[in-house]
Amino acid sequence: MIVGVPKRIKRVMLAFLSPDEIRKMSSTKIITADTYDDDGFPIEMGLMNPRLGVIEPGLRCKTCGRKVDECPGHFGHIDLAMPVIHEGYPKTLRDFVRREIWHGKGNFASLETVLRSKVAMLAVAFLLLHAVALVALLCGADRRIAVAGVTLVSVLCLTASVMKYHRFPMSIPINGCLYYLYLWGRGLALVGTLYSRAAKRMRSKGHRE
Ligand SMILES: [Zn+2]
Numbered sequence: 001m002i003v004g005v006p007k008r009i010k011r012v013m014l015a016f017l018s019p020d021e022i023r024k025m026s027s028t029k030i031i032t033a034d035t036y037d038d039d040g041f042p043i044e045m046g047l048m049n050p051r052l053g054v055i056e057p058g059l060r061c062k063t064c065g066r067k068v069d070e071c072p073g074h075f076g077h078i079d080l081a082m083p084v085i086h087e088g089y090p091k092t093l094r095d096f097v098r099r100e101i102w103h104g105k106g107n108f109a110s111l112e113t114v115l116r117s118k119v120a121m122l123a124v125a126f127l128l129l130h131a132v133a134l135v136a137l138l139c140g141a142d143r144r145i146a147v148a149g150v151t152l153v154s155v156l157c158l159t160a161s162v163m164k165y166h167r168f169p170m171s172i173p174i175n176g177c178l179y180y181l182y183l184w185g186r187g188l189a190l191v192g193t194l195y196s197r198a199a200k201r202m203r204s205k206g207h208r209e
Pocket residue numbers: 052053061062063064065066071072073074
């Protein structure tokens with residue numbers, strides 16, 4: 001048993017910093033790619049801005065006041081003139097869904113991982129709602145069952161979008177549609193996992209016979 005540990009880490013989450021968080025962390029804004037002036041001093045708001053820390057032995061950091069060997073260095077930020085798309089982001093909706101299928105597979109490794117993941121549970125509910133609506137339509141059951149299934153799926157996607165993008169109301173319908181594709185990707189990950197598990201079982205059964 002470990003004694004004297006003040007906090008136990010239960011889980012670690014990784015996420016992107018928002019532009020506001022980056023600006024809050026930043027010690028200065030960078031507006032020019034220039035570094036030093038004619039006298040050899042770092043240019044304010046340039047890439048060698050003394051608020052980021054200093055490398056010249058005689059100078060002090062303008063953020064913490066310490067010298068080169070004591071200052072840890074500080075973050076700055078650049079406000080981009082146009083939005084820039086990260087090279088790692090998917091370029092088409094097909095790539096987006098394929099990426100989510102790949103990401104989702106880990107969530108369906110076992111029943112325990114499904115129960116631990118909110119997204120996996122949502123994906124299961126999403127697939128079930130589609131299945132209920134489809135079966136109701138094919139069997140000629142009351143149409144209201146199919147309508148209820150479709151409505152619940154729409155509410156699910158829009159609620160997820162509102163919860164995450166409430167600060168950007170204009171993007172809520174588009175992100176609602178993206179959530180629909182996202183949940184399809186995660187749902188297909190479950191279907192793929194079940195399929196490959198069944199195929200494996202069939203193969204091992206075939207070997208034994
Ligand atoms: Zn400093």
